[in-house]
Amino acid sequence: MEIEKLWEEVRELNLGTSSQVERLESPPSPLRFLRDFVSPNKPCIISNATLHWPALSSWTQPSYLSHALSSSPVSLHLTPNGLADALVPRPDDPSSLCFVSAHVQRMPFSDALNLVSSSSLSNSFVAYAQQQNDCFHSEYSALAPDVDSHIPWATEALGCLPDAVNLWIGNHLSETSFHKDHYENLYAVISGEKHFLLLPPTDVHRMYIRDYPAANYSYSQDTGEFTLELEKPLRYVPWSGVNPFPSPADRDREMAFFPLYFNGPKPFECTIKPGEILYLPSMWFHHVRQSPDERGLTIAINYWYDMQFDIKYAYFNFLQSICGPSSFFLPEARTWEVSDISIPTTSADAANEDLSCSVLSATHNDIPLATKSEPGASEIAILSEVADA
Amino acid sequence: MEIEKLWEEVRELNLGTSSQVERLESPPSPLRFLRDFVSPNKPCIISNATLHWPALSSWTQPSYLSHALSSSPVSLHLTPNGLADALVPRPDDPSSLCFVSAHVQRMPFSDALNLVSSSSLSNSFVAYAQQQNDCFHSEYSALAPDVDSHIPWATEALGCLPDAVNLWIGNHLSETSFHKDHYENLYAVISGEKHFLLLPPTDVHRMYIRDYPAANYSYSQDTGEFTLELEKPLRYVPWSGVNPFPSPADRDREMAFFPLYFNGPKPFECTIKPGEILYLPSMWFHHVRQSPDERGLTIAINYWYDMQFDIKYAYFNFLQSICGPSSFFLPEARTWEVSDISIPTTSADAANEDLSCSVLSATHNDIPLATKSEPGASEIAILSEVADA
Numbered sequence: 001m002e003i004e005k006l007w008e009e010v011r012e013l014n015l016g017t018s019s020q021v022e023r024l025e026s027p028p029s030p031l032r033f034l035r036d037f038v039s040p041n042k043p044c045i046i047s048n049a050t051l052h053w054p055a056l057s058s059w060t061q062p063s064y065l066s067h068a069l070s071s072s073p074v075s076l077h078l079t080p081n082g083l084a085d086a087l088v089p090r091p092d093d094p095s096s097l098c099f100v101s102a103h104v105q106r107m108p109f110s111d112a113l114n115l116v117s118s119s120s121l122s123n124s125f126v127a128y129a130q131q132q133n134d135c136f137h138s139e140y141s142a143l144a145p146d147v148d149s150h151i152p153w154a155t156e157a158l159g160c161l162p163d164a165v166n167l168w169i170g171n172h173l174s175e176t177s178f179h180k181d182h183y184e185n186l187y188a189v190i191s192g193e194k195h196f197l198l199l200p201p202t203d204v205h206r207m208y209i210r211d212y213p214a215a216n217y218s219y220s221q222d223t224g225e226f227t228l229e230l231e232k233p234l235r236y237v238p239w240s241g242v243n244p245f246p247s248p249a250d251r252d253r254e255m256a257f258f259p260l261y262f263n264g265p266k267p268f269e270c271t272i273k274p275g276e277i278l279y280l281p282s283m284w285f286h287h288v289r290q291s292p293d294e295r296g297l298t299i300a301i302n303y304w305y306d307m308q309f310d311i312k313y314a315y316f317n318f319l320q321s322i323c324g325p326s327s328f329f330l331p332e333a334r335t336w337e338v339s340d341i342s343i344p345t346t347s348a349d350a351a352n353e354d355l356s357c358s359v360l361s362a363t364h365n366d367i368p369l370a371t372k373s374e375p376g377a378s379e380i381a382i383l384s385e386v387a388d389a
Numbered sequence: 390m391e392i393e394k395l396w397e398e399v400r401e402l403n404l405g406t407s408s409q410v411e412r413l414e415s416p417p418s419p420l421r422f423l424r425d426f427v428s429p430n431k432p433c434i435i436s437n438a439t440l441h442w443p444a445l446s447s448w449t450q451p452s453y454l455s456h457a458l459s460s461s462p463v464s465l466h467l468t469p470n471g472l473a474d475a476l477v478p479r480p481d482d483p484s485s486l487c488f489v490s491a492h493v494q495r496m497p498f499s500d501a502l503n504l505v506s507s508s509s510l511s512n513s514f515v516a517y518a519q520q521q522n523d524c525f526h527s528e529y530s531a532l533a534p535d536v537d538s539h540i541p542w543a544t545e546a547l548g549c550l551p552d553a554v555n556l557w558i559g560n561h562l563s564e565t566s567f568h569k570d571h572y573e574n575l576y577a578v579i580s581g582e583k584h585f586l587l588l589p590p591t592d593v594h595r596m597y598i599r600d601y602p603a604a605n606y607s608y609s610q611d612t613g614e615f616t617l618e619l620e621k622p623l624r625y626v627p628w629s630g631v632n633p634f635p636s637p638a639d640r641d642r643e644m645a646f647f648p649l650y651f652n653g654p655k656p657f658e659c660t661i662k663p664g665e666i667l668y669l670p671s672m673w674f675h676h677v678r679q680s681p682d683e684r685g686l687t688i689a690i691n692y693w694y695d696m697q698f699d700i701k702y703a704y705f706n707f708l709q710s711i712c713g714p715s716s717f718f719l720p721e722a723r724t725w726e727v728s729d730i731s732i733p734t735t736s737a738d739a740a741n742e743d744l745s746c747s748v749l750s751a752t753h754n755d756i757p758l759a760t761k762s763e764p765g766a767s768e769i770a771i772l773s774e775v776a777d778a
Contacts, residue, residue: 003707005707009706013702031545031548035547035548039423041699042699156420202707308424308429309403310402310403310431311429311591314591315395315591315705318392319704
């Protein structure tokens, strides 16, 4: 059995072979949610899930949020282009990539909201009010009465309260690259729309995950410019190299570099609207874009519940380990050009050691094999070596 | 990651590292059963689960069963030694093995019960009243009022009624060799005790499953002897070669032939007593022995619920497929001797084609590799070839 067969089988048995996500017209019973979605690790969209939340009307009123939060300090994430937690050229070697986090600045909510609204590429920054540390219960606690503090049927099904609740206030420029979380995720949209691409954990090798050195943006208000710095000491973050929406000019190149993604089964695709919740199962890879409301904002809140580290998780780790811990058919070193706003999404760091693998069929064997990257000191050596080449 | 790491990880994360099965003092709520056991694919024992069943007292009264069933015809399974669905020497080539099913005879219940009670090896037959075809609802329907028709908390959790309910009336000589079922299994003991060995689906390669030609016992009342015949046309059954309880004389040999079983993590072990239920999760390998009550009987009833063919099942199939569909480090052709009553449990059929596999560590590489066997015509050729060797 090849790995491709696994990708097919999980769809035939469990997920369906279309790219549609199952939709429920109302919240499921806890038992049904657990049996039909959490246990089989299958996403669903729940319509009419949060219509009773005051937030659905109040948060869309012009000055409600600013009044409610007034001068509460919140964390604002700033990037040059809306792509945080993304791969960009290394500052010390632009022919290879690093994993960059946003510049985070605490400021009064009203200022933050203004910056989110006025973000544009011509302004040369994009602001995103968010913080994935249970920020709803800290920075945004004044809004607590406007939504449920947890999702009752999910809480009952999962047997625990959410571990974190995060609020996201952004605009159409913010985009989250493919990644997975170790949480059961209930994702509710309040205003605007969120567009998800989803791939099951079985498809891990189609994500081309490698370790990248961590870097941070630093924004200077004086110059209005971003600088990019690698973390010292170097720290490595495993991340997907796949950009599912390459520009037309880049498409052929990206398809050649990530054939398992582009030639395999299509990702599941869905748009979540106000009043709806996406159940995003633990360990699913997801890519998120958003459409704004008439104010230019997209507002969402997500509830992270602890996942069970059970036989599924053990199977996943075994699968991921096959043919190296964090690489799989990565191409050899490549070069690319920095265009205006698009950020290249693959790595030039691959060395050439062969890595044989019998579980993929011969159809992809025309792509050169890459070595697995070892996080830590050895990685630095490999990267330097390739950079010099 | 090697496969051994998977065996360890599923225990560390999910099952515990002792060989104990978790015990609940009373039936769980449907949600807890689903969340803590079915979804993570984890067995448990439920004490005080069936104390309200009239069967617990009535079926142990001397003549109750005979009265209730009187002359109802039931299916009696006859073997020379208590081992049905087991591996025995092929009738046409005693140096290799086949998969044998019992001689099944329909007879009035009272006669069947007498034969079960009077079974002994000196009688040269062992009788087992059972039939895995929902027999409780057909042959034994007169007993229906004595037990619950389903297990309410399991039915609610799984969202369906049992697909089959089977009754088992046997004695201490009957033993069921390692196998797995595609059902969620609720196994209730009424009288006597059942002793289970359990291994999770992740351990599939430790079971040394291969395809064996199917055969049947045929018992002659005239001669009091069994004959053994291969099915025609040949039909192949995948079955485990592991006998977990070899005689002291055979132990070293069995350990050398099945090192992954004998040197790996111990199987989970449990004894189920009257009033208790074992939740035996789908796809778990199980081996069953039994102790009788004072009448020499062991009586149990099991409820098979449909399993979900979800991501766990897809992962299992992928895992099982690694290094060939139904063999894994099987030794080369071996010979063995038929002793009085013990039935050899491994195969002499393995051919010698190498099958490389990178997922097992080097520690087992001293065992010669076997070829995968292809069910069907090609298998016949391979078997003949080896038999001639």
